[in-house]
Amino acid sequence: MADERKVLLEGGTGEYEEKKSRFIATLKPVCSEEEAAAFIAEIKKKYWDARHNCSAYIIGKRGELTRCSDDGEPSGTAGRPMLEVLSGSGVTNAAVVVTRYFGGTLLGTGGLVRAYTKAVKEGLENSRLGKVSEGLEIEIIADYNDVGKITYALEQKDITPVSTEYAADVTFHLKVRKDEAGDIEKELTESTAGRCLITIGDACEIVTQL
Numbered sequence: 275m276a277d278e279r280k281v282l283l284e285g286g287t288g289e290y291e292e293k294k295s296r297f298i299a300t301l302k303p304v305c306s307e308e309e310a311a312a313f314i315a316e317i318k319k320k321y322w323d324a325r326h327n328c329s330a331y332i333i334g335k336r337g338e339l340t341r342c343s344d345d346g347e348p349s350g351t352a353g354r355p356m357l358e359v360l361s362g363s364g365v366t367n368a369a370v371v372v373t374r375y376f377g378g379t380l381l382g383t384g385g386l387v388r389a390y391t392k393a394v395k396e397g398l399e400n401s402r403l404g405k406v407s408e409g410l411e412i413e414i415i416a417d418y419n420d421v422g423k424i425t426y427a428l429e430q431k432d433i434t435p436v437s438t439e440y441a442a443d444v445t446f447h448l449k450v451r452k453d454e455a456g457d458i459e460k461e462l463t464e465s466t467a468g469r470c471l472i473t474i475g476d477a478c479e480i481v482t483q484l
Contacts (some may be wrong), residue, residue: 280363289396290354296374328390331369
Protein backbone atom coordinates (compact mmCIF):
# COMPACT_ATOMS: atom_id res chain seq x y z
CA MET A 275 0.00 0.00 0.00
CA ALA A 276 1.19 3.51 -0.74
CA ASP A 277 2.54 5.60 2.14
CA GLU A 278 -0.19 7.44 3.99
CA ARG A 279 -0.16 10.07 6.69
CA LYS A 280 -2.77 11.82 8.78
CA VAL A 281 -3.02 15.60 8.50
CA LEU A 282 -5.08 18.43 9.92
CA LEU A 283 -7.44 19.68 7.22
CA GLU A 284 -9.23 22.27 9.30
CA GLY A 285 -8.37 23.40 12.79
CA GLY A 286 -10.79 23.45 15.69
CA THR A 287 -10.91 24.66 19.28
CA GLY A 288 -11.40 22.95 22.60
CA GLU A 289 -11.65 24.12 26.18
CA TYR A 290 -10.92 22.56 29.55
CA GLU A 291 -11.39 24.10 32.98
CA GLU A 292 -9.79 23.12 36.27
CA LYS A 293 -10.00 25.06 39.55
CA LYS A 294 -11.25 28.11 37.65
CA SER A 295 -8.27 28.12 35.28
CA ARG A 296 -9.42 28.08 31.65
CA PHE A 297 -7.38 26.26 29.03
CA ILE A 298 -8.39 27.12 25.44
CA ALA A 299 -6.82 25.05 22.64
CA THR A 300 -6.71 26.41 19.10
CA LEU A 301 -5.41 24.24 16.23
CA LYS A 302 -4.46 25.14 12.68
CA PRO A 303 -2.93 23.32 9.67
CA VAL A 304 0.62 24.51 8.96
CA CYS A 305 3.19 23.44 6.37
CA SER A 306 6.26 25.34 7.58
CA GLU A 307 7.87 26.80 10.68
CA GLU A 308 7.08 30.26 9.34
CA GLU A 309 3.36 29.43 9.17
CA ALA A 310 3.48 27.95 12.66
CA ALA A 311 5.26 31.01 14.08
CA ALA A 312 2.76 33.36 12.44
CA PHE A 313 -0.15 31.35 13.86
CA ILE A 314 1.33 31.35 17.37
CA ALA A 315 1.88 35.12 17.17
CA GLU A 316 -1.70 35.58 15.96
CA ILE A 317 -3.14 33.66 18.93
CA LYS A 318 -0.90 35.49 21.40
CA LYS A 319 -2.21 38.78 20.00
CA LYS A 320 -5.82 37.57 20.20
CA TYR A 321 -5.42 36.39 23.81
CA TRP A 322 -3.01 39.13 24.87
CA ASP A 323 -4.50 39.29 28.38
CA ALA A 324 -3.96 35.58 29.13
CA ARG A 325 -1.34 34.35 31.59
CA HIS A 326 0.17 31.85 29.14
CA ASN A 327 -0.04 30.91 25.45
CA CYS A 328 1.79 27.59 25.23
CA SER A 329 2.42 26.03 21.83
CA ALA A 330 3.46 22.93 19.94
CA TYR A 331 3.67 21.93 16.31
CA ILE A 332 4.61 18.95 14.18
CA ILE A 333 5.53 19.31 10.50
CA GLY A 334 6.74 17.07 7.69
CA LYS A 335 5.72 13.90 5.92
CA ARG A 336 6.99 11.85 8.85
CA GLY A 337 6.51 14.48 11.51
CA GLU A 338 10.26 15.07 11.53
CA LEU A 339 10.08 18.74 12.59
CA THR A 340 8.71 19.37 16.09
CA ARG A 341 8.82 22.32 18.46
CA CYS A 342 7.07 23.18 21.70
CA SER A 343 7.02 26.00 24.25
CA ASP A 344 5.92 26.18 27.89
CA ASP A 345 5.60 29.99 27.63
CA GLY A 346 6.41 30.55 31.29
CA GLU A 347 4.76 27.45 32.75
CA PRO A 348 7.03 25.09 34.74
CA SER A 349 9.34 23.22 32.36
CA GLY A 350 7.77 20.15 30.77
CA THR A 351 4.23 20.81 32.02
CA ALA A 352 2.69 22.33 28.88
CA GLY A 353 4.49 22.29 25.53
CA ARG A 354 5.82 18.74 25.77
CA PRO A 355 2.49 17.16 26.81
CA MET A 356 0.77 19.12 24.03
CA LEU A 357 3.27 17.85 21.47
CA GLU A 358 2.81 14.29 22.74
CA VAL A 359 -0.93 14.52 22.07
CA LEU A 360 -0.27 15.65 18.49
CA SER A 361 2.34 12.98 17.80
CA GLY A 362 0.28 10.31 19.55
CA SER A 363 -2.70 11.06 17.30
CA GLY A 364 -0.54 10.42 14.23
CA VAL A 365 -1.34 13.83 12.77
CA THR A 366 1.27 16.01 11.09
CA ASN A 367 1.36 19.52 9.62
CA ALA A 368 -0.49 20.79 12.67
CA ALA A 369 0.07 23.52 15.24
CA VAL A 370 -1.71 24.09 18.52
CA VAL A 371 -1.74 26.92 21.03
CA VAL A 372 -3.29 26.44 24.46
CA THR A 373 -4.21 29.72 26.12
CA ARG A 374 -4.44 29.72 29.92
CA TYR A 375 -6.42 32.18 31.96
CA PHE A 376 -5.25 31.70 35.54
CA GLY A 377 -8.02 30.98 38.03
CA GLY A 378 -6.10 31.86 41.18
CA THR A 379 -5.25 28.34 42.31
CA LEU A 380 -1.97 26.57 41.54
CA LEU A 381 -2.55 23.20 39.86
CA GLY A 382 0.80 21.57 40.47
CA THR A 383 2.89 19.73 37.89
CA GLY A 384 0.45 16.85 37.43
CA GLY A 385 -2.54 19.15 37.20
CA LEU A 386 -0.91 21.28 34.52
CA VAL A 387 0.10 18.28 32.42
CA ARG A 388 -3.44 16.90 32.65
CA ALA A 389 -5.07 20.23 31.79
CA TYR A 390 -2.90 20.99 28.76
CA THR A 391 -3.27 17.41 27.52
CA LYS A 392 -7.06 17.43 27.84
CA ALA A 393 -7.36 20.83 26.13
CA VAL A 394 -5.45 19.63 23.07
CA LYS A 395 -7.48 16.42 22.90
CA GLU A 396 -10.69 18.49 22.97
CA GLY A 397 -9.35 20.68 20.17
CA LEU A 398 -8.43 17.67 18.05
CA GLU A 399 -11.90 16.20 18.48
CA ASN A 400 -13.36 19.43 17.11
CA SER A 401 -10.95 19.58 14.16
CA ARG A 402 -11.30 18.04 10.71
CA LEU A 403 -8.68 15.38 9.99
CA GLY A 404 -7.67 13.94 6.65
CA LYS A 405 -5.47 11.30 5.09
CA VAL A 406 -2.80 12.04 2.49
CA SER A 407 -1.82 9.19 0.17
CA GLU A 408 0.80 8.95 -2.56
CA GLY A 409 -0.90 9.15 -5.92
CA LEU A 410 -0.44 9.31 -9.66
CA GLU A 411 -2.10 11.44 -12.28
CA ILE A 412 -3.75 9.42 -15.07
CA GLU A 413 -5.12 10.64 -18.41
CA ILE A 414 -7.66 8.53 -20.29
CA ILE A 415 -8.65 9.34 -23.86
CA ALA A 416 -11.67 7.41 -25.06
CA ASP A 417 -14.30 7.23 -27.76
CA TYR A 418 -17.76 8.44 -26.80
CA ASN A 419 -19.04 4.87 -27.09
CA ASP A 420 -16.82 3.81 -24.19
CA VAL A 421 -17.64 6.68 -21.83
CA GLY A 422 -20.36 4.68 -20.06
CA LYS A 423 -18.05 1.73 -19.42
CA ILE A 424 -15.29 3.99 -18.08
CA THR A 425 -17.64 6.01 -15.90
CA TYR A 426 -19.13 2.84 -14.42
CA ALA A 427 -15.69 1.33 -13.72
CA LEU A 428 -14.55 4.52 -11.97
CA GLU A 429 -17.74 4.72 -9.91
CA GLN A 430 -17.23 1.15 -8.74
CA LYS A 431 -13.84 2.19 -7.37
CA ASP A 432 -15.24 5.42 -5.91
CA ILE A 433 -13.05 7.57 -8.18
CA THR A 434 -14.30 10.94 -9.38
CA PRO A 435 -12.40 12.49 -12.31
CA VAL A 436 -10.62 15.75 -11.55
CA SER A 437 -11.91 17.00 -14.89
CA THR A 438 -13.45 15.69 -18.11
CA GLU A 439 -12.98 17.27 -21.54
CA TYR A 440 -15.40 16.65 -24.40
CA ALA A 441 -13.99 17.20 -27.88
CA ALA A 442 -13.48 14.77 -30.79
CA ASP A 443 -12.79 12.24 -28.02
CA VAL A 444 -13.46 12.34 -24.29
CA THR A 445 -10.49 12.92 -21.98
CA PHE A 446 -10.66 12.03 -18.31
CA HIS A 447 -8.10 13.39 -15.86
CA LEU A 448 -7.75 11.33 -12.69
CA LYS A 449 -5.76 11.26 -9.49
CA VAL A 450 -5.56 7.77 -8.02
CA ARG A 451 -3.65 6.13 -5.23
CA LYS A 452 -0.27 4.86 -6.38
CA ASP A 453 -1.04 1.30 -5.32
CA GLU A 454 -4.31 1.32 -7.30
CA ALA A 455 -2.97 2.70 -10.59
CA GLY A 456 -2.02 -0.68 -12.10
CA ASP A 457 -5.40 -2.28 -11.33
CA ILE A 458 -7.29 0.69 -12.73
CA GLU A 459 -5.25 0.69 -15.92
CA LYS A 460 -5.86 -3.04 -16.39
CA GLU A 461 -9.60 -2.81 -15.69
CA LEU A 462 -10.20 0.11 -18.06
CA THR A 463 -8.16 -1.56 -20.78
CA GLU A 464 -10.21 -4.75 -20.44
CA SER A 465 -13.60 -3.02 -20.21
CA THR A 466 -12.95 -1.04 -23.42
CA ALA A 467 -11.18 -3.92 -25.21
CA GLY A 468 -8.03 -1.81 -25.37
CA ARG A 469 -9.71 1.06 -27.23
CA CYS A 470 -8.91 3.78 -24.68
CA LEU A 471 -5.49 5.43 -24.44
CA ILE A 472 -4.20 5.49 -20.87
CA THR A 473 -1.22 7.62 -19.86
CA ILE A 474 0.29 7.44 -16.37
CA GLY A 475 1.52 10.91 -15.46
CA ASP A 476 3.23 12.68 -12.59
CA ALA A 477 3.22 11.78 -8.94
CA CYS A 478 0.72 13.66 -6.80
CA GLU A 479 -0.88 13.64 -3.38
CA ILE A 480 -4.45 12.59 -2.69
CA VAL A 481 -6.24 14.04 0.31
CA THR A 482 -9.34 12.39 1.74
CA GLN A 483 -11.30 13.29 4.85
CA LEU A 484 -11.32 10.88 7.78
